[in-house]
Amino acid sequence: MAGQTKTRPGTRKVSRAGKKAKATTASRSKAQSGVQAVKDLTIKVCMGTGGLAAGSQDVIDEFAAQLRVCGITADIVKKCVNKTGCRGFCAKDVLVEITLDGETAVYQLVTPDKVSRIVQEHILGGDPVEQWLVGPEYHAFHDKQTKILLKQCGQIDPEDINAYIEIGGYEGVKKALSQTPFEVIEEVKSSGLRGRGGAGFPTGLKWEFCSMSSEAVRYIICNADEGDPGAFMDRAIIEGNPHSVLEGMIIGGYAIGAKEGYIYIRAEYPLAVGRLEIAIEQAKKRGFLGKNVLRSGYDFEIRIKQGAGAFVCGEASALMRSIEGKRGMPRAKLWRSAVKGLWDKPTVLNNVETFANIPLIILNGAEWYRGFGTERSTGTKVFALTGKMKNTGLIEVPMGMTLREMIFDIGGGMTGKNTLKAVQTGGPSGGCIPARHLDLPVDFDSLASVGSMMGSGSMVVVDQTTCMVDLAKFFITFTQHESCGKCVPCRIGTKRMLETLTRITEGRGREDDIDLLIELGNDIKNASLCGLGQSAPNPILSTIEFFREEYEAHIKYGRCPANVCKSLRQYLISPEACKMCGKCSRVCPSGAIKWEPRHTAELDKTKCVKCGACYDACPFNAIM
């Protein structure tokens, strides 16, 4: 695991003051003559999961090798290369930021073969390689954002507690421990912070319920399950700044009177798990965790529990059952978790991002925090922008920013000639918001008002090439697969909805299918036990509400307006465009195309299986 190579404490930056080489021209000549000046040089390579997947380890290795070749000793190379967390601009990974004598340049799409030129021209020569630098969209991407949580991600070394302490880390714990738990809870309450796990429950209230319990043993849990397929903000926060989450948990634990905390994280996040392990170890050594935290008399431990990656295990009661070693299945809410949670003891569960907000609120005060966002949804929110936009990745914006600003200003608008059709917010639990609602401010309440939800904060932007029925089918396939099976409406109801959508996309839809979907969808929402079932029909109900004509086109006219649904495609051969080459006839698996040399090809619709092989094979675009 890459996350286990440590950077030495206190070596974030190579700063050998006084030994700086001044003129770049001088350094170039020195480099050429083989004499190496020691510079004030920092190289930051994106080492989040996105970066790693794009090959950042190879890039780092290449930098190390190249600098060694150029005579910069290996020792210095090690110091220079920080393993930074996610910077959010994933579309352009691997990102490399080079700070040379106080000036910073950022490269995008760096591959190992580009490293040699960067080292020669920029590091040794002093002239950044212009053509590979990030463009204006990188700056647009960053300038409209308000980063308070992601600010340090990509800036500090996540595997070094000193880096976090240098920027004021753990000051929040110190301040909280000097107050009473009651005062801490009041501060969080007055900040207006609402849970970032999806439902938006006021965090301070949740803590207050638990703190009022008469039981002595209590637990605090961080939900890092992040099961929504489009979301990766929790992972990014943990990978980029794990100590901020620990700090939030320590403060929360103190406030509610818990001596034990758990972080429930999916095993598919090995890098995040590794970084948390390192962070916990370091925090223990520094006295932020363990017996008698900072000599305050307060004891607090944090354990990591790895989950097997079931979506439903993100649900509070299922998550607690999973920690107990049972099957991850939601439990009916006869009692609140604040009364009977983990092992039937009072428990507080919060999301990763919720916890990351806590140190900032304690340190800067509730008033400062309320300065971000709207009145009923305070603070910022991290969103994962994906889909047909120029810039995709993680963004952090104040609550209440409009979809339009997010997609067009930060996201840089749509790619190519595509037009925006809808935005799916909240992943499989959320709904589709059509283009006409683009000026909707994004906060907990306004999303709910259009039948969607904040969910984890994933946003998928779709254009005219997406079929809404197919999109709804995608999400219900996911929820059906992830249903725990406990309650009837969710277990069988989502299956029947999936079957109904499948027949619609295959041209076998029935007249009353839309009504059936609406009735069944509402029953599933109203009768299911947990949030999974209660929100599973949202993608279907919202696409029916806003794109009913697409459903009707499939059912009544056997036509898919976006031309996505395979069974509904009609292939035609244009006699004018056909150049009589016969390629289509040779690839057709069902013998539906009749062709003889020097004759235009003819398609027999009754034999066509709509596989599209001819369409792909025709060199002259004669098949439509």
Next chain:
Amino acid sequence: MPDEKLRITINGKVVLCSRDETILDAAKKAEVRIPTLCYDERLEPYGGCRLCIVEIKDFPKPVPACTTRVKDKMVISTETDEVRRMRKNILALLLSNHPNDCMRCEATGNCALQTLSYEYEVDGTRFAGETWNLPIRNDNPFITYDPNKCILCGRCVRICNDVVMAGTIELTGRGFDSRPDTSFGRPRSLDNCEFCGQCVSTCPTGALIDRKAVGRGRAYEMTKVKTTCPYCGTGCNFYLNVKDGEVVKVTSDFEAPVNHGNLCIKGRYGYDFIHSQERITSPIIKKGGQYVESTWDEALDLVAQRLGEILQEYGPSSVGAFSSARCTNEENFLLSKLVRTVFKSNNVDCCARV
């Protein structure tokens, strides 16, 4: 706290409840029947079948009665058109993945799913779709499991884990394919099964049935005879199901004060001896090294005579009696009286003490 009385109104009737009672508890007090499939008094409320949904005044959506605690002044309606419509859809969803083969099913006449489908006038056609079509499992000498009839109420799993504590079965899989099974689908008898048939006793459908009684009669053909288990001193009650003078099977007596319908393997399946050909039905006396069948009069006379002689010759401490746990309390009491007051001996014990 029992004295904490909350006033609840159910279908117009007022009942007094305490804070930790559920709507279902309150309904029982008011003698209002709410349909359930996953509820069994022996188990913790589960909230899986969702049939017990009811409407509460000023609540945005229906709530399950089994897992919602009452609040003071709650006004509850259990039979509105809307909840009846939703129950109908839930039943129709269940029937859409069910063999609907009541004609041949062992549970016919004793199946909660059948009763409710009849009451709500539903069948499985509305949501017809994929069905399981899984093989029937006959890998246990006492229990036949037909997964296709399972409605995933989870009662078998819960009784096996929470009451018997055998842990033989658990819900496995996800989504449409979740179902109760042993680990890795191993034969039930190999996976720590105690053969107590508790799962069969709680199953509301024909998914789990007593293998020994297959084809031997419908529930309504049985004469039910309430009796006490003869095997040990616990005194569990159950019903012998008798047809044509023969005991066909044992079913639970859920009102039984000692066992609340719970039984072990002996009580539930150990009834073969009743009609066994090898059963000894008259006293046997050893005469000249040979066992010879005789009459009660002869046997009792012999015992009385020999006991008298021994007592006379060797005194009270020379005799004793050891009774069986299979006797009732009353029988044990009588034996103890006989030994202590007639024989004047304290040598009396019972295997139930071990």
